[in-house]
Amino acid sequence: MNLDSLFSLRGLTAVVTGGSSGIGRAIALAMAAAGASVVIVARDATRIERVVAEISAVGGRAAGVVGDLSTRDGIREAGDAAAEPFGEPDILVNSAGINLRPPFDEIDMDVWDATMSVNLEAPFLLSRRFAPAMLERGFGRLIHISSQQAHRAFVTSGVYGVSKGGLESLTRSQAEAWSARGVTANTLVPGFVLTPLNARLQEDTEKVRQLAERTMVGRNGLPEDFGGIAVFLAGRSSGYITGQSLFVDGGLSVH
Template sequence: MTDSNKMFSLAGKVALVTGSSRGLGRALALGLANAGAKVVCSSSKANGCDETIKLIEQAGGEAIQVAADLNDSDSVKALAEAALAWQGQVDILLNNGGTIARFPAVDFPEDEWLKVINVNLNSAFLLSRLIGKSMIERGQGKIINIASMLSYSGGITVPAYTASKHGIAGVTKALANEWAINNIQVNAIAPGYFRTDNTQALQDNPERNRDIEKRIPAGQWGEPDQLVGAAVFLASSASDYVNGHVLAVDGGWLAR
């Protein structure tokens, strides 16, 4: 008989979570820690993950933080090296760090386009390549990319973000195709509308908030903690035969 508690346990595992200073990233880092993982927390600012580290340690977990600018490839490489050096391995890579820029396509600044693509897509691929190499050598690993509802649709005035999140879905499948034979599972989570400071402007707009809630079959926004179960599943042995999948956690948004 399979021990379900053991199946979802991350005890003895080391996870790297980018963009874990707040919002969904903080909830995900804490969730992996609560499942037993030791966590490397990363954000763009020095000491940006102080609160996340504090919450993990208060819950009895173990974590460190490494500042990294995901727009800079050298900084991303240094992050991978620091994460691997801490415990000698990274078992779970959760590429959550991201940014967005809003401009009409005809006026979209080239520097903003490049920044969004670098932060959201290029850094995820580079970290996956660098840490994936060590996973291949060890014959095991879990990579979880954070996709988006805009991995499925086009959005308005966010062409770079949409391109990056379509790219995340594609890279997830491409890496799964190559690395499944090495016992590495590469999947993605596509969050729907969650209550974070990034979505506060939408929540505060009565018309947009009403339209969003009307579209969601669950009838309400998601809370960050509601993303944790999907992440723990994809990070644990429970998902050992799940590969190249984009898991929507959206309260039914796509079904409507």
């Protein structure tokens, strides 16, 4: 057995939602570097084209789908379109998310519905769309991106925290249902990561500094911190890991 057999993703296809920026982009680049054919699903065509070009420039295979995950019809259309470039995927990474944070007393149904659709319903429906082919092949990997706020309330968790708590429960249910047939489900739990999703909070430099000091490594997260662990979970050597929430947070959650 060699490293290639343990960690290569050659011959596999991955769909990465939110793959045009932040953690999703880093995972898409890493999976392409490991040999996977990668389909990026996101809202912004320009950003998608930029990442596809990055992957293609170094000899990787990539395609993009402009998708709206805020409605059930949009999720269905995005899922069908994502299966067209390279066929039914072996790997699904649900990284797309929205982070609306009005004060809790001001949360209305529009905020609730939008957050739940993108952060929870899209992972559920896309998994349901792609799992049958994975189960038929006897191999599949579902990787969801959660949040510390699935476990603890801080920095105005609001509906965002609720949606991520649901996502981790979804992961365990999927693992229970499908792991015995070769389809595993796991969640990555970031700490505070310097991404566009957190741009507003990053304006508070003192808060950013405090969050860094709460980690054990002394810094906040970067998108590239997630590439390697995602490649591992996506590959053939991770088949005995399922239903887990893996904290990629520099030790923040240990305090």
